Amino acid sequence: MKLGISLERRADGTLIFGDNQPLGDYQRTMVDWLEIWAAQYPDRVFIAERKSEGGWRTLSYAQALDGAARTAERLLEL
Numbered sequence: 001m002k003l004g005i006s007l008e009r010r011a012d013g014t015l016i017f018g019d020n021q022p023l024g025d026y027q028r029t030m031v032d033w034l035e036i037w038a039a040q041y042p043d044r045v046f047i048a049e050r051k052s053e054g055g056w057r058t059l060s061y062a063q064a065l066d067g068a069a070r071t072a073e074r075l076l077e078l
Contacts (some may be wrong), residue, residue, distance in 0.1 A: 038065040
């Protein structure tokens, strides 16, 4: 099986590996990904932090997207 990986050997001993496969579709920014995940999994935990008194403080994908949008709007207002 041919993987399509290239190898460049430089005079200083550096090895540069590359992938000859074309890059597929991808999202341009993390916000683009957040929009997708918030639509697919709105209530799934995006990030969690352990609270000092025990338990977890969580933020869902939908809450994170809402917070990002509110922050962006506020920055534009400023």
